[in-house]
Amino acid sequence: MKEIDARGLACPTPVLMTKAAVEDEGAQGITVVVDNEASQQNVVRFLESKGYAATASKNGADFIIIGQTGKQSVIESSKEIPQKTAEGSQPKIMVMCATDRIGFGDDELGQKLMINFIKTIGEMESMLWRLVFINNGVKLTVKGSKLVSVLKDYEDSGLTILVCGTCLTHFDLLDQKQVGKTTNMLDIVTAMQLADKVITL
Amino acid sequence: MCGLKMPSSPQLLVGLEHADDAGVYQISEDLALIQTVDFFTPVVDDPYQFGQIAAANALSDVYAMGGVPKTALNLMGFPIGQMDISIFRKIIQGGLDKIREAGMVLVGGHSVEDKELKYGLSVTGFVHPKRVLVKRNLKPGQQLILTKPLGLGIVNTAVKAGLTTTELADQVSSIMAALNKDAAEVMAHFPVSACTDVTGFGFIGHLAEMVVGSGYSVEIDSDSLPLIHAAVEFAQMGLIPAGAYKNREFRKSMVDIASKVPREIVDILFDPQTSGGLLMAVDTSAAKGLLRSLTKKKVLSAAIVGRVVDRGKEKIWIQ
Numbered sequence: 001m002k003e004i005d006a007r008g009l010a011c012p013t014p015v016l017m018t019k020a021a022v023e024d025e026g027a028q029g030i031t032v033v034v035d036n037e038a039s040q041q042n043v044v045r046f047l048e049s050k051g052y053a054a055t056a057s058k059n060g061a062d063f064i065i066i067g068q069t070g071k072q073s074v075i076e077s078s079k080e081i082p083q084k085t086a087e088g089s090q091p092k093i094m095v096m097c098a099t100d101r102i103g104f105g106d107d108e109l110g111q112k113l114m115i116n117f118i119k120t121i122g123e124m125e126s127m128l129w130r131l132v133f134i135n136n137g138v139k140l141t142v143k144g145s146k147l148v149s150v151l152k153d154y155e156d157s158g159l160t161i162l163v164c165g166t167c168l169t170h171f172d173l174l175d176q177k178q179v180g181k182t183t184n185m186l187d188i189v190t191a192m193q194l195a196d197k198v199i200t201l
Numbered sequence: 202m203c204g205l206k207m208p209s210s211p212q213l214l215v216g217l218e219h220a221d222d223a224g225v226y227q228i229s230e231d232l233a234l235i236q237t238v239d240f241f242t243p244v245v246d247d248p249y250q251f252g253q254i255a256a257a258n259a260l261s262d263v264y265a266m267g268g269v270p271k272t273a274l275n276l277m278g279f280p281i282g283q284m285d286i287s288i289f290r291k292i293i294q295g296g297l298d299k300i301r302e303a304g305m306v307l308v309g310g311h312s313v314e315d316k317e318l319k320y321g322l323s324v325t326g327f328v329h330p331k332r333v334l335v336k337r338n339l340k341p342g343q344q345l346i347l348t349k350p351l352g353l354g355i356v357n358t359a360v361k362a363g364l365t366t367t368e369l370a371d372q373v374s375s376i377m378a379a380l381n382k383d384a385a386e387v388m389a390h391f392p393v394s395a396c397t398d399v400t401g402f403g404f405i406g407h408l409a410e411m412v413v414g415s416g417y418s419v420e421i422d423s424d425s426l427p428l429i430h431a432a433v434e435f436a437q438m439g440l441i442p443a444g445a446y447k448n449r450e451f452r453k454s455m456v457d458i459a460s461k462v463p464r465e466i467v468d469i470l471f472d473p474q475t476s477g478g479l480l481m482a483v484d485t486s487a488a489k490g491l492l493r494s495l496t497k498k499k500v501l502s503a504a505i506v507g508r509v510v511d512r513g514k515e516k517i518w519i520q
Contacts, residue, residue, distance in 0.1 A: 012362040015439045038446040042439030045464075049437045165459075174457070175513045187460050 002027035006043075007035040007062065014039040015046045018067075022050050030067040040065060092129035094195035095121060096188075097137035102201060114140070117201075118147050122154060130191045133180065134164040137201075142168075142176040151179040162187060214333055215266070220410050222262040222397055223326075225333050233330040237262040240276045240321020244357060244475050245374050248288045252295020252320060253378035258400065258476035259322035260303055264385035265398040265479055266335075268328035273300050275310025278319035292320050295378075303382055334481075338395040339415040341511035344488035348384040348495060349376060349478025350502045351404055352432025352469050354442045359435040369431055376429070376501060377476040383498045384479045391491040392484040399477030403448040405456060405470050407480060408517060412455070417509050418516040421470075423462045427502035428469060436465040436472075444473040458519040470519065478502075482509060 002021050006014035014034050021027050030052070032043050040056050040063035047054040052067035101110030102117060118140065121128060131154065133141055140147050141163050155161050161180035168174045168182065192198050207217060214233055215225035223237035239259040243251045256273075263270040275296060279289055289312075300307050300322075353373060360370045381398060388396065395415075399407045404426075412419055435441075449471040458467055478501065483491050488505055495503035510518075 011443050012358050012440050016362050019438075036443065038441070038443035041446060042441055045437060045439030045441070049439070172512075175516060182457060184460055 001029040001031055004030065004032045006039065007033055009034075009039075011038055011042055015042050018043050018046055022047070022052070022067075028069050032065045032067070034063050034065070035061055037063065039063070090127050091196035092194065093124060093127050094130040094132065094191055094198045095128065096132040096134065096198060096200045097140065098135045099201060100136045100139045114201075115146055119150055122150075128154075128159060129195060130160050130162060131180075132162045132164075132183075132188055132191065133167075134188070135167055138163050138167045138171065138173065138177075141178060141180050142173045143178055144176075145178070148178045155179055162191065164188070214330060215335060219335065219337065219414060221335050222265040223268075225266065225268075225328065225330075227330045231329055233328050233333065235263050235266050235268040235270075235326040235328050236324070238276070238321065238323040240278075240319050241475075242317055242319055244377065245360075245370075247374070248291035249295040250374045250378060252292035252297075253299050254295075254374065254476050255292075255320045256296035256299035256322055257378050257380050259324050260299065260305075261381045261398040261400075261476060261479075263324055263326035264381040265396050266326075266328060267332050267385070267389065267393075267396065268326040269385075270303050270305050270324050270326040272308045272325045273305055274308060274323040275312070276319070276321050276323060277310065277312035278315025278317065279312055280316055280318060281314050284318065288318075296320065296322060299378070299380060303380055332389075334393065334396040336395055336397045336411045337414040339411060339417050339419070339482050339509045340394060340484070341417050341509050342485050343394070343482040343509040344485055344505050345408075345419060345421075345480060345482055345507045345509070346488065346491060346495070346503060347399070347404070347427060347478050347480050347506045348381065348500050348503045349379070349399070349474075350427040350429045351399070351474065351477070352429040352436075352472060353377060353474045353477060354403075354445060354472040355432040355435050355440060355469065356429055357475070358440045358442050359431070359438075362440060364435070364438075364440070365431070373429065379476075379501055381479050384495060384500045384503070387491065387494045387498050387500070388479065388481055388483075390494070391487050393481045393491070394484075396479055396481040398479050399474045401444065401473045401475075402451075403445060403471040403473050404477075404480070405452055405517060405519075406448045409452050409455060411480070411482070412515050412517060415509075415515065417511055418513040418518065419507055420510055420518045420520060421507035423459075423466050423470075423519055425504055426466070426469070426506050427504045428466075432469055432472070433465045436468040441468050442473055445471045448473060452517075455515065456517045456519065462519055467519070480506075 044054040047067040102113040162183040163180040165182040212227045227233045
């Protein structure tokens with residue numbers, strides 16, 4: 001494993017040092033240590049452009065990037081990049097809420113049930129992989145919803161929450177959204193494909 | 202300047218309160234002064250080109266306010282003893298050539314000894330008091346036009362890294378050294394209500410300064426942005442200036458980016474520009490005409506990049 005200490009160096013030097021190691025020495029595995037987030041992101045981008053899988057993590061004031069050929073990239077604590085769990089690990093469950101209440105009959109009861117359901121869903125722990133809100137479900141993520149703080153806690157603990165942008169726009173709630181990442185149908189369909197189990201409400 | 206009390210005057214038309222490009226002070230019913238100053242450390246190795254770029258960048262604020270620059274003062278910080286004095290001369294020559302191109306005069310200047318080289322201009326211009334273009338005067342339905350390609354910061358980083366051809370480095374230098382004069386002259390004949398120039402805060406950062414306080418939002422079409430194409434590849438390689446990440450962090454709460462927009466384009470949207478183009482808001486009926494006139498004048502790469510919309514609360518949607 002090739003190691004590069006690029007702490008104290010400004011862009012683009014950390015990328016150039018990584019580039020030299022990758023291109024001149026053909027390193028299969030590489031560890032780069034930088035001391036700022038911009039350099040971390042840049043080194044990750046560079047390694048990915050060269051076909052490496054890059055795993056970035058933080059250690060005190062340092063950012064450590066590990067690059068290896070032939071694997072999928074992961075940036076810890078980044079919610080923008082879908083995190084593929086390692087092969088053979090636990091199943092990924094995707095829960096899709098297309099409504100703000102559970103079942104038919106009494107609407108008031110249905111809403112209470114939904115609140116309770118979302119509060120309890122955390123019991124799935126790390127098997128809960130994606131929480132998606134579409135149609136009337138997006139109303140659970142906007143200002144005034146009793147679930148905003150619960151959902152924010154889930155998001156802080158690493159759960160990816162996706163909220164349908166078309167639906168928010170339809171209800172004119174785009175600027176009211178409090179939690180989750182605005183998404184589109186392609187993201188939702190891709191998530192369904194990657195999930196091991198999809199639960200729809 | 203937060204918390205400091207500023208002296209006021211009824212003649213001060215544009216002061217510090219709204220982060221506009223320059224100050225405007227009314228002299229008579231039909232004349233106001235525009236004043237601005239800008240200087241920085243070298244962005245290119247060639248001293249003559251650096252002088253040109255620093256001057257074009259300083260003048261740009263006057264053009265962005267709808268004015269005509271008239272006089273300039275040199276500002277120089279120079280490491281005497283460490284750098285050959287011929288470099289000093291070449292920088293001043295570059296600035297002077299841009300001052301001449303703009304139809305202005307140099308009226309003086311001041312230099313100090315400095316560990317790090319710095320150069321720029323203090324510029325004074327004229328504008329009709331009723332034709333001052335502030336940033337936030339947006340109206341729903343207007344089209345947004347940008348007059349220089351984006352990606353200058355990323356390509357400059359690649360130049361610094363020694364990964365570009367000489368041709369590309371020269372091309373980027375000439376984009377930065379190009380005055381916004383022609384764009385401003387064309388703009389004056391069209392119903393443009395707001396304008397700014399794109400510099401260190403990147404396209405989104407300067408767009409955000411137009412949006413904040415306007416009461417409206419904007420939609421940007423990511424595929425219609427004029428780009429330096431090489432910037433896409435360099436962004437993929439991670440040759441992105443740290444400022445781009447700071448710009449993004451600073452404005453992320455008001456920006457909504459559709460997931461179809463490629464990461465490299467997002468990088469370019471936040472990329473700090475040096476002496477970038479004008480970004481103007483024009484009434485829809487006149488947008489095509491303005492674009493044609495800009496193209497005819499050979500303005501670098503004028504394009505309609507988005508529009509002002511009456512939805513949301515001062516948001517930027519990138520789609």
